[in-house]
Amino acid sequence: MKKVHIVPHMHWDREWYFSAEESRILLVNNMSEIMEMLENNPDYPYYVLDGQTAILEDYLSVCLEEKPRLAKLVAEGRLVIGPWYTQTDELVVGAESIVRNLLYGLKDVRAFGEPMKIGYLPDSFGQSAQMPQILNGFDIHHAIFWRGVSERHGTNQTEFYWKSDDESKVLVQLMPLGYAIGKYLPVDGKALKARMDKYFQVLDKGATTAHQLIPNGHDQMPIQQNIFEVIDQLHQLYPNREFFLSRYENLFRELDKKTDLDTLQSEFIDGKYARVHRSIFSTRMDIKAANARIESKLTNILEPLATIAHELGFTYHHGLIEAIWKTIMKNHAHDSIGCCCSDLVHREIMERFVNAEERTDQLIDFYKRKIVDAICADDDVDRLTLFNLVPYEREEVVTTTVISKLAAFELIDGQNRCVPFEILHQEVIDPGLIDRQIVHYGNYEPFIAYQIQFTHELPAMGYDTLYIQEADRVPMQDAVEVAAIETDFYEIKANSNGTVTIVDKASNTTYENVFNLEDVADDGDEYDFSPLPDGKVIYSKDHVRDATAWCTQHAHMGSMQIHYQLAVPTDLEARKNGVCDGAIEIAIEMRVAKKDRTIGLKVTLDNGAKDHRTRLLVPTGISAAFSIADNQFGVVERPVYDQAMAVWESEDWDERPDGIYPFLSHVSLTSDTQTVSVLSNSTREYEIIGVNDDTIAITLLRSVGVLGKENLSRRPGRPSGIKLPTPDSQMLGKIMLDLALVFSNVAFADAHVGRLAKAFLTPVLTYNKIPYNAMKLNDSMIVTPQHFSLMSYDQVDVVLSALKVAEDGAGLIVRLFNPSLEKRRLAVNWRLVGTEVKMKRANLNEQLLGEFDGEIVPNQAVTLKILK
Secondary structure (H helix, E strand, O other): OEEEEEEEEOEOOOOOOOOHHHHHHHHHHHHHHHHHHHHHOOOOOOEEOOOEOHHHHHHHOOOHHHHHHHHHHHHOOOEEOOOEOOOEOOOOOOHHHHHHHHHHHHHHHHOOOOOOOOEEEOOOOOEOOOHHHHHHOOOOOEEEEOOEOOHHHOOOOOEEEEEOOOOOEEEEEEOOOOOOOOOOOOOOHHHHHHHHHHHHHHHHHHOOOOEEEEEEOOEOOOOOOOHHHHHHHHHHHOOOEEEEEOOHHHHHHHHOOOOOOOEEOOOEOEOOOOOOOOOHHHOOHHHHHHHHHHHHHHHHHHHHHHHHHHHOOOOOOHHHHHHHHHHHHOOOEHHHHHOOOOHHHHHHHHHHHHHHHHHHHHHHHHHHHHHHHOEOOOOOOEEEEEEEOOOOOEEEEEEEEEEEOOOOEEEEOOOOOEEOOEEEEEEEEOHHHOOHHHHHOOOOOOEEEEEEEEEEEEOOOEEEEEEEEEOOOOOOOOOEEOOEEEOOOEEEEEOOOOOEEEEEOOOOEEEEEEOEEEEEEOOOOOOOOOOOOOOOOEEHHHHOOOOEEEEEEOOOEEEEEEEEEEEEOOOHHHHHHOOOOEEEEEEEEEEEEOOOOEEEEEEEEEEOOOOEEEEEEEEOOOOOOEEEEEEOOEEEEEEOOOHHHHOOOOOOOOOOOOOEEEOOOEEEEEOOOOEEEEEEOOOOEEEEEOOOOOEEEEEEEEEOOEOOOOOEOOEOOOOOOOOOEOHHHHOOEEEEEEEEEEEEOOOHHHHOHHHHHHHHHOOOEEEEEOOOOOOOOOOOOOOEOOEEEOEEOOOOOOEEEEEEEOOOOOOEEEEEEOOOOOOEEOOOEEOOOOOOOEEEEEOOOOOEEEEOOOEEOOOOEEEEEEEO
16 A cells, blocks of 8 residues: 655745745735644644745744744644755855754744754755755754756665765655645546656656655645545545655655665756756856855854954854844745846845845954954054954965055054055045044044055964054055066966966966956856857957056066957847857956965956856866866865766756856866866856866856746756746846966865865955044953964864854854865864863754864864863
């Protein structure tokens, strides 16, 4: 007797082609009907609220009076909520974002009752290989998803174990036909049988037990009120099956009894049975870049800075920080961060990011000010404090601004030594822009903003303070225009076609045509790139002849600016006719310190064309079989050529398995003697191309004008989404992307790319204290030292993922991960103020587990709780 679990649910896309406000109105209606059914019909036992507590937040924000009623149903186990805050994307959202999504989701659930302890991700566009580890970190050992799996992963069964590299494991119930096969089930016997016969062919083939799943719900679907009539009809049609209303935990209770299930260890991004949209990672690059930038500011800057402030006696504002996280997590659902939405929704997404970034920046400035204002020094001495938020000492080139009324000044360190610096630029500032009270009392003497540059050695995870004193003369400015930039590692020369030639001095390797741009037609939609058949590829190196370039060599850093116009067709029709009647204005700004292997790169595109894709090409000279890119808490090796490309059409895949992949902050090609890496704080999409598979192509821009389209060249059949015009997704206008390149003369295992990416994402911060500020603060009565270091460790291959104050306020949380290919050991040195510390192992939910033995295996994250 087959036992069929019918699980009532609604899949709640908070926004998509409709807005969050439109869905909120439907939510109020649907919640009323759901609660009435649960309260008035004891035979209707459960309803699953899509695994995300943002639904409750949206509902209670306008129906707070219903909270007791809702809480009662949750406490009784009938309204099933959690564990997520929102159903997160897994591929272009960072590790800490996914962790905080569960952390805050479970926290929200605790206000009502017990959570659904299932990694429920029914519609994510692919599954990260690190999800078992993240789920286990919250004591979650079951998972449900739909997309990305095919037989080539090692099983044709719909139940299996899924394992991460650190041996974390979850039991998966696959939804082989999706989460909506039970939507609007008809009572009519003939129609019902026609549907269910198709479903049971698939379910019977893949099931490992007699228990099967029929999810009864769909996007924004109201509760099916005649479900009992449907079940009666099902029993008549299928007397050898038992049908009943259930919840997912009941199904797993039976699956847990199995002992012979297959075990898979992989990311799941195959589009054989369900589309995963491998090129969605570059849709609306402005939104993708904003997310990357804000995630980085939160985890690499704000939280460590706030932790330092906390240890010096200031308040760690959990509420303010959680509110920022929740704002960006509203954008992390697959449709929202995938950017396969209407223009209206994309504007709302960007408004949330603008709001979150403003709050992040202001809170960073607040903590810097609190610390620096409290430094023990004469009140009338201006200060420049430098913050290093990585857990090791580093000597950095610092470019910052000092505001002063002084015509000449010098920087003095804590040992009364002069710190030499260059003035790169200066300009006069009206005093009213600094504090209107200055001019209110009749002082109109202007300030001068000096942009300066110098090197300074900084303590690990801490800060150092310099003092600004009047001097007799302005420092000499050593900047000179040069034909090529010379550093300890590179010689870099600009070419007339807008590319550069880079010589790696250590290996004597020359890289030609770096920064070549590739531009092609894009006849796709917001989900997928789709080239024109036999479409012409435009390479900037072949079409630009009059690029302008300026190279400047400073005392500590070389810089280069390149400007040119790339002629391209204005739209698809012009492409087909071979007419280049549009243009992209390109500006590339490159900076590289004399003693640094990382070449910083800011690329600005002013896009004046539609329906195209532009990529930055980085030649490596490495003919590689695989690439190495980072994912959540580790790295993943991916084949340059997906073998399924040869069979996808004959096997009738839903989409072509192109080698277009996501990354988070770095991607590399490597050999035994060489590694070339691209670092990013913006775009997160790459492909390895070239005759010899030796070029890293980084997507800078996709320009499309429709949400969904049918019969794409790489995605045949029905449209994804709906055929809604989205003119804003043509991305006309300016976009700036933040990247870096690293050329190493060693293999990936010795290139320490994870550490380099962390440093790139964690620039030195500065705070210039002067006697004026428009926003007044009372004296905190706290005294802070002029030099401080909180923690350090010397294992170069272990990367700091998070440093924060524990959610319960008791101690600190530090999370580290090992993206190298070998097991590592480390000791963390703490310098907490005035006390000894205990360091205990914790899970991702910040609950204590036991002692930490110092060992971290490849692709493992370790969370430590530091107790005084």
